Amino acid sequence: MCEIPFGRLKNYLAEKRNFLLRLLENPVLLEHESFTDLLMAVFHLTEELANRTDIDTLPDSDLQHLSGDINRVYGMLIIQWLGYMKYLKTNYPYLFSLAIRLNPFDQHASPVVK
Template sequence: MRLSLRTWEVRLGIVLVAFSVVIYSVKYLLLGDPENTYQYIFNALGFLPINVLLVTLILNQLLSVRAKRERLEKLNMVIGTFFSEVGTGLLTFLSNHDPRLAEVRQDLVVTNAWTPETFSAVRDRLRHHTCSVVIDDADLQGLCRYLTERRGFLLRLLENPVLMEHESFTDLLRAVFHLTEELERRGDFAGLPESDIAHLGGDIARVYGLLVGQWLGYMEYLQKNYPYLFSLAMRSNPFDETASPVVR
């Protein structure tokens, strides 16, 4: 690509080079001693590669940290939108049909008193919990309707390039979208064979397990960065039987 004199980078470069020429010319005219001027120029030129290297490394690191922070912020905004539109309602539905929820319910009632160590300990305990969901034909129909109505939203999320940097959330979206397709293509859930019900149960359990993990991570992020959003999330906790959006 040919450089244009109209670009600000080229104009800045010309100005800086001209400024250097003027400074050395003034030094030569006022102080004389051309040998000293030439020696200073070559000394400066000799140190220039090292100077560029140091500045590049430091600036590169600072810019990389800033860019990573900005990407993380955008990513968590997307995750928050997912839970607002789909995730929290889906988690409520699935947890209500989890026959083993009582084993871990208290572990998932997040409060302001939780520390990073608490979140880490809960994650460790959840690794030993098998996420399972027991649903009937009517439940499958309702789940299909819930996900199908949000299919467009899920598709738009999958198209967001920022999600490529968050593998676990991308896996969750793929699992949710796959479950949506599985349910949508059946249409009628009456009289499904046991083998097919078991297959759907596996897809639902996959979504449920990934969803719980992402929800816990998102709650930790909100507690650390956005207390007012965390307050509403606590009052909307799908695992807390006493949860209420009304502040008491």
């Protein structure tokens, strides 16, 4: 099991809260139910983390709960990203080329064409 930097994630999501709220307010995005579900899962995770004062002293049971919330968000995010890549590949192959090289799920991603 990988070590999850809960404190860093908590701070990052708190910093992005206003941006996420603006996404949730966008009626065009709300038409896409699966994306709305992803946003709701992210908000749930954000609230779970925000309501814990000392992340470093949480019991294993709570860390497991938070890990489940993170896995939910990550799984939904992958599905959204793959759908977007399929859309780009079909409609905008030149945009797809760069997007696939900048794959956010690949730590070694590079814009350089190899």
